[in-house]
Amino acid sequence: MVDTFAAHKRTQDPSSRGPRSVRGPEEDAISTPPPVPELRFGVNYTPRRGWFHAWHDVDPDHVREDLAQIAGLxxxxxxxxxxxxxxxxxRTLVRSAAVAQLVQLVxxxxEFGLDVLVDGIQGHLSSFDFYPEWTRSWHHRNVFTDPDAVAAQATxxxxxxxxxxxRPNLIGLQLGNKLNNLVEHNPVTVSEVDHYLDRLLAAAREGLGDGVGLVTHSAYxxxxxxxxxxxxxxASARKGDLTTVHPWVFSGDCARRYGPRSPQVRHLAEYGTELAKAYAVDPARPVWVQETGAPEPHVPAADAPDFARATLLNAADCTQLWGVTWWCSxxxxxxxxxxPELEYTLGLxxxxxxxxxxxxxxAETVAQLRGRRTVTARQTALVLDCTPATRAVSGPxxxxxxxxxxxxxxxxRPAIVLAERAADxxxxxxxxxxxxxRP
Incomplete structure (x- = not known):
């Protein structure tokens, strides 16, 4: 095993840089690998009429129109x-009519050949927090630590x-959308988060039944x-049936810091996938790029098509990638x-x-990748040595x-390895x- 930094530095033709997925010379002698499992490509569904307020009065015809447009891509x-x-x-009432709305959408x-992942607790959506009244004001409960609140979410x-x-087209059940957005108003410790996730993942699995769909959670x-x-x-990389990542170009001011056409931006979803793989105990654990998008002005509209192509192609160069789900429809x-201004421009x-x-x-890039993707393991890895208090070294x-x-x-094509795994x-x-x- 070679362990060096300088030996790996080499000069590349400038034409090899940019949004394309580029293979290094160490792979020249490797024969063409067999096809890998088919990637999944989808979109986070935001109803065109009324946004998520549409759940107050669902119109099935409007939903079908939206779904037809999505399937058409x-x-x-x-x-x-x-x-x-x-x-x-x-706290003790789950409305059967609301659950029926969700089942109807699935x-x-x-009807349009679309599979569905259902997020259970929203929670947080596009800068708005949605709490039931029994968690607020006079009835305030910490949603992560109050025993009654956690029990209600499990129910x-x-x-x-x-x-x-x-439902044959059900992918699975996720706890909710980026629940860690709620920590500002619900203080919680690492051990309390672990307990919370374990409790709710077990409840979701109990509801679906053994072997039925995926049970997952997500975090920003x-x-x-x-x-x-x-x-x-x-917690993200070891709890639930796979790891979800939401690599956004505004995190750490990435797009403004490096530029919307920079390698840092166009390889961000790929980087997030490799970072997630580093924290996994199981080397074969899948990673799902569950949210990524082109928010203006971080990614100007003129750059958005190339950004989308590069994001998909670069992420597809990762082993263990389950799929990519764009934000939003x-x-x-x-x-x-x-x-926020960027929320008005995120749709396809x-x-x-x-x-x-x-x-x-x-759509063109998805068609390009369907059934024609091959990917080899990354033989070189960068060692990440950080603590919980220095985690920012791994961010933009x-x-x-x-x-x-x-x-x-x-x-x-660097992979990532935690320092604690470097001798394993x-x-x-x-x-x-x-x-x-070792950088």
Missing amino acids: GLDHIRVFHLWPLLQPN DQAA LLRALGRALTG DAAWYGDDHPFTPE HDVDRALADF FDSAGRPKPIAHAL GGAFFEAWTSLRAEGA AHWLAARGIKELI
Whole structure:
């Protein structure tokens, strides 16, 4: 095993840099590998009319229209979000009518050949927090630590799982959308987060039944980059049936710091996937790029199509990638007030239902990757040595992040290995890693 930094530095033709996925010369002698499992490509579904407020009065015809547009891009799945206050307005009441709305949407998606992941507790969506009244004001309960609040969430997830079991197009049940967004108003420790996730993942699995679909959870980037954030990389990479990552270009001001066309931006989803693999105990654990998008002005509209192509192609160069789910299907209508500006422009379709240039670019790239993807293991890995208090080194602006993206821009394909794993020959061999670089 080679363990060096300087020996790996080499000169590359400038034409090899950019959004393409580039293979290093160490692979020249490797024969063409066999096809790998088919990637999944989908979109996070944001109803065109009324945004998620549409759950107050669902119109099945409007839903079908949205789903037809999504399926028309050649995508194979959606991720959907009901609102927690509508599903569980009282701690001991799960509304059967609201659950039925969710089941109906899953069945409608099947009409268009779309599979569905259901997020249970929303929770947080596009800068708005949705809490049932029994968690607020006079009845305030910490949603992560109050025993009654946690028990109620477990009850909701069991109910959703039971209602969804048997749907052949169900991918699985996720605890909720980026629940770590709620920590500001619900202080919690690392051990309390671990207990919370274990309890709710078990409830979701109990509801679905053994062997039925995936049971997952998600967190925004602070879990990976935030010093001492109570949701940890270990929790993301070791709890649930696979690891989800949400690599956003505004995290750490990445796009503004490096530029929207930079390698740091165009390889960000790939980097997030490799970082997640480093924290996994199981070398074969899948990683799902569950949210990524092109928010203006971080990624100008003119750059969005190329950004989408590069993001998909570069992420597809990772072993263990489950798939990529774009955020989001439809722009937020500007008739709705008080959203951050970027939320109005994130859709593949505008608020009138017209496909945008990024939609065409995404569809073309998905078609390019369908059934024709090959990927080899990354034989070289960069060693990440950090503590919970120095996790920011692995985020945009951090020394480790910049070392990895520098190597990638030069044409290398670096994996990532935690320092604690650097001497684990069995684990390294399972990932195909033969060379370690210590930045």
